[in-house]
Amino acid sequence: MAFKRKVLGKTDYGRRLRLLKSKDRRFIVRITNKGIIAQIAEYSVNGDRILATITDKALSKYGIELRGNNLQICYLVGYAAGVEAQKAGVETAVLDIGRKKFRKGGRIAACLKGITDSGVDxxxxxxxxxxxxxxxxxxxKNPVKLNEAVKNFKKLEEKA
Structure with missing residues (x-):
């Protein structure tokens, strides 16, 4: 079956081609039913090279024991992805959301705000x-105190 991922609705090859032609690194955001995945990737002939990956489960490394895909967790995953991206030497990227639609004020936008607040352009x-x-x-009901969480990121960043 040719273009199986297109038939299954997993890949928009037109959008992917435009992103790859830009030759910029990509900030990939995928929201699942139970969590969120954020990656920084760059194109390689042999396949995309992942420079940094953060999931909602990885936030425990930064002292945040919550999981899920609400706005706060999405923001924190984006912020953590930005911290990891800067460690990998990434200063700029373009947003890659796959087949999802971008909604103003949504979870993907929260993740985008997190990475831009961390310093990635x-x-x-x-x-x-x-x-x-x-x-x-x-x-x-149980919000995360974002100011404290961001301070935890900065403390861990200074230690490293």
Whole structure:
């Protein structure tokens, strides 16, 4: 079966080709039913080379024991991906969201805000990010204190 991933709805080859032609590193965001995966990848003839990977489960390394794919976790995964990307020498990237649609103020936008706040330059519009109240978790029963979490990232970054 030719282009099996296209038939299964997993890959948009037109979008992928445009991303690869840009020759920029890609910030890949995939939201699953139970979590989130963020990666920094660059194109290679032998296959994409992954420079950094962070999942919601990996946040425990930074002292955050929560899992899931809500806005706060998405922001923190993006921030952690930015920290790891900078360790790998990545300063700029383009957003790769696969077959998902980008929604203003959504989980992918929260992840994008996290990586841009960490210092990685990714082209975006200013009005796409979630509201600060939602990022701080005012709509959640048990919100993560983002200021403390970001301080944990910075402390661990200084130790390394």
């Amino acid at each position: 990714i082209p975006h519009g200013e009005d796409v990010f979630p509201d600060k109240k939602r990022l701080n978790g005012s709509h959640l």
